[in-house]
Amino acid sequence: MNEYAAADKFAFDGTVTDVSLYGNGHINDTYAVTCECADGKIRYILQRLNSNVFPDRKGLMRNMIAVTDFLRAAVVRDGGDPERECLNLIPTKDGERYYTSPEGEVWRATQFIENTDAYLVADDAEMFRDAGRAFGKFVARLADFDADSLFEVIPDFHNTAKRYEAFERALSADSCGRAASARSEIDFVLARKDGCSRLVDALKSGEIPVRVTHNDTKLNNVLIDVDTKRAVCVIDLDTVMPGTMLYDFGDGVRAGCSTAKEDEPDLSKVDFDIVLFRAFASGFLKGMEGSVTAAERALMPAAARLMTFECGMRFLTDYLSGDTYFKTAYAEHNLVRARTQFRLVERMESLAAEMAAAVAESV
Ligand code: ADP
Ligand code: GN1
Ligand code: MG
Numbered sequence: 001m002n003e004y005a006a007a008d009k010f011a012f013d014g015t016v017t018d019v020s021l022y023g024n025g026h027i028n029d030t031y032a033v034t035c036e037c038a039d040g041k042i043r044y045i046l047q048r049l050n051s052n053v054f055p056d057r058k059g060l061m062r063n064m065i066a067v068t069d070f071l072r073a074a075v076v077r078d079g080g081d082p083e084r085e086c087l088n089l090i091p092t093k094d095g096e097r098y099y100t101s102p103e104g105e106v107w108r109a110t111q112f113i114e115n116t117d118a119y120l121v122a123d124d125a126e127m128f129r130d131a132g133r134a135f136g137k138f139v140a141r142l143a144d145f146d147a148d149s150l151f152e153v154i155p156d157f158h159n160t161a162k163r164y165e166a167f168e169r170a171l172s173a174d175s176c177g178r179a180a181s182a183r184s185e186i187d188f189v190l191a192r193k194d195g196c197s198r199l200v201d202a203l204k205s206g207e208i209p210v211r212v213t214h215n216d217t218k219l220n221n222v223l224i225d226v227d228t229k230r231a232v233c234v235i236d237l238d239t240v241m242p243g244t245m246l247y248d249f250g251d252g253v254r255a256g257c258s259t260a261k262e263d264e265p266d267l268s269k270v271d272f273d274i275v276l277f278r279a280f281a282s283g284f285l286k287g288m289e290g291s292v293t294a295a296e297r298a299l300m301p302a303a304a305r306l307m308t309f310e311c312g313m314r315f316l317t318d319y320l321s322g323d324t325y326f327k328t329a330y331a332e333h334n335l336v337r338a339r340t341q342f343r344l345v346e347r348m349e350s351l352a353a354e355m356a357a358a359v360a361e362s363v
Pocket of ligand 1: 022024028235
């Protein structure tokens with residue numbers, strides 16, 4: 001179904017005048033919908049959920065509805081603005097919270113949070129600190145949410161050891177004959193097999209607590225107010241599942257502590273910024289309101305490294321498999337992305353002591 005036909009299913013205010021592709025997500029098809037109504041223009045976000053990545057989109061939507069309802073109540077309780085500080089689903093004309101097309105596509109719509117932007121690279125450390133605070137607060141707010149009620153949208157999403165096995169399978173299949181063009185990246189991964197299960201083992205043994213986590217905390221998954229540069233709303237709730245705060249902390253560092261975009265082809269521009277790391281760590285810990293355990297804190301630098309390695313390995317796996325998972329704009333896109341992640345991992349390996357000191361100094 002095309003986006004105009006899908007837009008017509010929702011109870012938007014006014015008349016739809018434009019539906020255009022929007023944003024930089026790698027997974028769903030996201031559109032901005034513009035409607036004309038008596039008092040001017042109003043915008044919405046309309047999304048077609050990715051059926052390949054999310055086989056059970058009804059389970060995903062059940063999670064999203066429960067989580068957004070819960071967060072909305074928390075925002076109201078804290079005296080915040082529930083129209084801006086949480087996602088608000090727009091019902092369909094039939095009163096449903098999302099739309100399923102006859103061919104099985106799942107579409108959802110949310111209020112467009114105006115006067116905000118999604119950043120690929122932070123403007124400065126203060127902006128990134130506040131993004132960290134928002135992601136930490138997200139985990140803190142969901143502390144009382146029943147983890148067992150959540151459907152596991154993508155099983156083993158951050159199980160790095162299982163991700164490693166998937167990489168090995170893609171490498172031995174080499175279904176597109178691309179392995180020869182990624183030899184040094186493949187060797188980079190093979191050399192780091194040990195350590196992949198550090199966080200899953202810590203969860204399994206009880207060394208660190210299971211929490212309800214976001215699991216996809218890249219900088220462009222928090223909307224930032226364009227005037228104040230403060231984080232307004234955490235978005236992209238598709239992967240909210242039981243996990244560890246270290247997934248969210250680590251993935252946030254991965255995405256935001258780089259001096260360049262995730263797909264920067266010129267590696268001389270890609271470096272790990274310890275100032276940004278310090279800012280994110282202090283913001284995240286503040287957002288978590290003192291609930292971080294000593295064991296979690298001790299693993300924060302390692303988690304940043306591991307989540308970055310995992311993401312690079314996923315990009316490389318997708319490159320070897322013929323780009324079936326992440327959206328790509330050109331043939332080498334996933335390989336280019338893998339390279340930036342591995343550059344960051346190397347830099348984090350060299351900066352391990354400085355990263356540990358930065359976390360230890362954060363209050
Ligand atoms: P994906 O899973 O593909 O990353 P997202 O849910 O993150 O999809 O949405 C993609 C982009 O759309 C975001 O990075 C952001 O720029 C924009 N976006 C999503 N929801 C909203 C919203 N409610 N208001 C404004 N922009 C939004
Ligand atoms: C995807 O959906 P998006 O673009 O925010 C991916 C994340 C990766 C990220 C890398 C469901 O995030 O896991 O870390 O790309 N989301 C899913 O940029 O796989
Ligand atoms: Mg996103």
